[in-house]
Amino acid sequence: MVSTVILYRAPTTVADVDTIADWLAGRVDATVTVRDRFLDGHRTGDLPERFAEARVTSPYDRDTGNTMLGTIRYEERALEDPDREGGVLYDGVTVQRALNTALPADERGLDTLHVPLLDRAIGTWGDHDGRWHKRVTVLGQPALVSVPGLYEAPAKPEEYYREKQRHSLLSGDTPPREVLENRVEGEFLIEDDPRTTDALKGYVLQAAHYLETGEPFCDRRTCRLFNAHYHEDLIEAQLREPEFCDEHARLYEAD
Template identity: 40%
Template structure:
């Protein structure tokens, strides 16, 4: 069973990673080692995420004693879907290492429908640049934005998903009140990570077993 989680931080904006480390250590039982990167590791061609190029660069900075590796970047990334032959912006791409994008957390889950209606209206009037800030204030409690104070709380959930992916191959939960819920809407993301901020009963039991396996007590 993995015992050390390596978190590699690329973001330029100030994020209190101590909150995330404390959450992982307290709730999942792992030791967390944080490494702040001086240079960007996450690679893409345009928006299209390049896991091979990222992996090569990552090996040069990888911690010697880490069992699960998670890169956190502010770079916006996307993956190509064969089903609709389109690029899809991602909040996270799970793998070895897993990559979590703070920009993707802002851009990937859809904002409230009313927000887009307001954007469409003012865009038609060629006034969106003037009205964007005003509209965002109206909906600010309903989506995560850049430089958002709630970002560390949301990152706790995505880091948890990356860890579950590594341990079980299954990072998501169908229950909307669980940290592992795969939210496609910003309001669902906020519900799972901010309003609930907990794991469902099934995953709480799974966490208890995981903590026991890594030698910690629930």
């Protein structure tokens, strides 16, 4: 039984972990606490090399890793200064194993759930189609929650990608938020979206639910435990009423 949930801040993102913790504390039968960035408090000497080994080098290549000295030096700098990290996809399972090793021995049991919010993009390999897929979460211990994954993992409306490509061809950069929102039909989240904190609440609850019950997700689109593959479904599940399906409302509806 999970008795303690520890959330870790992602200081380079707009995610308000304290607000998420307050929301979670009203819904789980566990003590919920917040700590600063996981990679500041829990670190092993080989962590830069482990991150280098977890790098996805091609969307269609199952093998990962680039452990050349320059890459390891990059990962060292990214650990010290997370503002310098970006544009890299990591194998979420390999990262999870590395961070599990970094946990203190007395906090590694399944009665204490660690949920680091990460400013890195993580993915898992799809055996069904032979390619990597970005993810918001990798459940387990610790449970990884990727803030970039919230924006990048679920598919956006097709018009979003067409408009982004068109703008890039004309100006060479990414179109501003207001351009995308005005020209693209459908709802979606983009980097530093003000709805980030609210949207992440359900993903953090998914981590606690999985460790407590062994059930990964709910199959109902109107529940925060739903694993959305499209942004419109993400918004339906995380940002609209009701928060939960009838089954999970009995477990997690706030008093």
